[in-house]
Amino acid sequence: MARKKEIMVGIDLGGTSVKALAVNRKNSVLATEKKKTEAGSNAKGVIQEIASLVEKTAKAAGMKVKALAAVGIGAPGAIDVRRGVVVEAPNLGWKNVPLGGELKKYLGVPVVLDNDVNVGVIGEHALGAGERVDGLVGIFVGTGIGGGIISKGEIYEGSNGWAGEVGHTVILMDGPACSCGRRGCAEALASRTAMERDVRDAIKSGRKSAIPRIMKERGKDRITSSVIQAALAEKDPVMMEVMERAQYCLGILVANVVNTLDPERVVIGGGIAERLGKDFTNPIRRTAYEYFLHPQTAKRTQIVPGSLGDNAGALGAVVLARQRLGL
Amino acid sequence: MARKKEIMVGIDLGGTSVKALAVNRKNSVLATEKKKTEAGSNAKGVIQEIASLVEKTAKAAGMKVKALAAVGIGAPGAIDVRRGVVVEAPNLGWKNVPLGGELKKYLGVPVVLDNDVNVGVIGEHALGAGERVDGLVGIFVGTGIGGGIISKGEIYEGSNGWAGEVGHTVILMDGPACSCGRRGCAEALASRTAMERDVRDAIKSGRKSAIPRIMKERGKDRITSSVIQAALAEKDPVMMEVMERAQYCLGILVANVVNTLDPERVVIGGGIAERLGKDFTNPIRRTAYEYFLHPQTAKRTQIVPGSLGDNAGALGAVVLARQRLGL
Structure with a gap:
């Protein structure tokens, strides 16, 4: 019989949805739940929604919330890990929200909070492509580009808990505008948002592309990972060019990260990597190898x-909670 | 009376000279020696010269070599720290030179080898501007740009011992050619070599500048740190523009490093920083603050x-040797 207090719930809080999963001691997933978040809803409302999603997930796993060992949660933006506070999350419109503390009040179980990308990297490191190597950098390519660093088997937090923001390192000084308000960041050159901008610009300038048709067929108003995949499958020239450029930029970013940190492994995560797999990472690797300072590094x-795909964050949140609470 | 085996010699091996200093247990400098190295001399010859420089330095401190506790040495290029081997040092024309082991054979005392920039950062961290903060990045601007990372009080070696090469991170994709054979590295934009290239280009294109006169007066055929300082003191417009651009690039580099590693402190070392002090670092800081992702970081x-100026490397080599050998 399962002992009490060994089930945990992991939460991945995104800008548009919350994902929850319940796992047992061996990190087998017992139940998953997902909920859209309303844009512009206030922090209190979102926290209540997260609490009820935890309840629902626990129930689906045959548990009451009070019987959970703990809840781990990853949230976007700058997190004060020690105090459990979301210091600033532009995607959510949050400033100084005590997410960890409030959630603990609602649920009555221990809550551990960290940055969404950090927990994604912890997930891949512990249970996915990271295979528990000593030194790892995770780069997640989605609407933005997030990053996280594992050193000596643990997340590298930095002095304020804000290390790993490689998406906002500049690789093209005075380049295109970035969501962060600066110019030339990797995110402004190689995120899905950047690819979408480049595709739309190409079409506006008169280039022919299958992308508008593919979007219409799929009922999408954004160039999602599935649209990108379908366009590449059709060898759409605009999509191929834009992807090649983004992969080149990501190769430079990976080389910068490797020349700075010399990790054993770099894991490229996020929706596009999940869909395209090695077709996405192989060209990135080729450019990165050319830009490694020490040729031996390449070997x-x-x-x-x-x-781990979409589960990386929620699984990592559970792994992190277990580490922090010594469970 | 001084106990036996407490004096150490630190060596900083550069492309054109070797610097040695003897220190006591409190890291007070008892003696310093310096020697030019012959360009193109073979590794064996250079190692013999280093050995005799150690003897000379020990003697100047009133010791025999055999009575030294240890020798610490920093060498340029990729170092295999565990085996004490210089894997590749383009400045010296070396490949796979077992510097640590050979020197130990000549001297009969323990020898600890690491990268020259790493030991410089260790020196600044332990005895200089680093003041033993937990997390620190050192960026040394000279003929190249080197870097080293201190995390939790210790040098961050990475999985191959090659972490910290921030001078060869790309900040301007497809930018000017770098000594490493790639394009757009920080070193190709903001090292003293890059500044010299930009000054010479400006003069070639017809711009008026005091620099050729200053070089002649000082008998220099290169734009050294002292030439740069003199030209800035005269408010030479070409030097001011080139310096401003280099400082902007260094500000971007510092922001990249901070957004990646979130250290408590960044120390800018090397000849130009030594000469110009805050006049060099203040504009770098201004740009960096603008490019920090989290505005709170700036505070x-x-x-x-x-x-520590020119002594950082040799002093750091001693500190490292003491750490490694548990002395």
Whole structure:
């Protein structure tokens, strides 16, 4: 019989949805739940929704909330890990929200909070493509580009808990505008948002592309990972060019990260990597190898796609909670 | 009376000279020696010269070599720290030179080898502008740009011992050619070599500048740190523009490093920083603060010039040797 207090719930809080999963001691997933968040809803409302999603997930796993060992949660933006506070999350419109403390009040179980990308990297490291190597950098390519660093088997928090923001390192000084208000960040050159901008610009300038048709067929108003995949499958020239450029930029970013940190492995995660797998990471690896300072590094540093897909964050939140609470 | 085996010699091996100093247990410098190295001399010859420089330095401190506790040495290029081997040092023309082991054979005392920039950062951290903060990044601007990372009080070696090469991170994709054979590295934009290239290009294109006169007066055929200082003192417009551009690039580099690693402090070392002090680092800090992702970081992350000047490497080599050997 399962002992009490060994089930945990992991939460991945995104800008548009919350994902929850319940796992047992061996990190087998017992139940998953997902909920859209309303844009512009206030922090209190979102926290209540998260609490009821935890209840629902626990119930689906045959548990009451009070019987959970703990809840781990990853949230976007700058997190004060020690105090459990979301210091600033532009995607959510939050400033100084005590998410950890409030959630603990609602649920009555321990809550551990960290940055969404950090928990994604912890997930891939512990249970996915990271395979518990000592030194790992995770780069998640989605609407933005997030990053996280594992050093000596643990997340590298930095002095304020804000290390790993490689998406906002500049690789093209005075380049295109970034969501962060600066210019030339990797995110402004190689995120899905950047690819979408480049595709739309190309079409506006008169280039022919299958993308508008593909979007219409799929009822999408954004160039999602599935649209990108379908366009590449059709060898759409605009999509191929834009993807090649983004992969080149990501290759430079990976090389910068490797020349700075010399990790054993770089894991490329996020929706596009999940869909395209090695077709996405192989060209990135080729450019990165050309830009490694020490040619010997190329033989040793592995560059691989993530393997947990959409579950990386919620699973990592559980792993982190277990580490922090000594469970 | 001084106990036996407490004096150490630190060596900083550069492309054109070797510097040695003897220190006591409190890291007070008892003697310093310096020697030019012959360009193109073979590794064996250079190692013999280093050995005799150690003897000379020990003697100047009133010791025999055999009575030294240890020798610490910093060498340029990729170092295999565990085996004490210089894997590749383009400045010296070396490949796979077992510097640590050979020197130990000549001297009969323990020898600890690491990268020259790493030992410089260790020196600034332990005895200089680093003041033993937990997390620190050192960026040394000279003929190249080197970097080293201190995390939790210790050098961050990475999985191959090659972490910290921030001078060869790309900040301007497809930008000017770098000594490493790639394009757009920080070193190709903001090292003294890059500044010299930009000054010479400006003069070639017809711009008026005091620099050729200053070089002649000082008998220099290169734009050294002292030439740069003199030209800035005269408010030479070409030098001011080139310096401003280099400082902007260094500000971007510092922001990249901070957004990646979130250290408590960044120390800018090397010849130019030594000469110009805050006049060099203040504009770098201004740009860096604009490019920090989290504005709160700006209030917390310090950006300061190095304080050990030319001694940072040799002093750091001693500190490292003491750490490694548990002395």
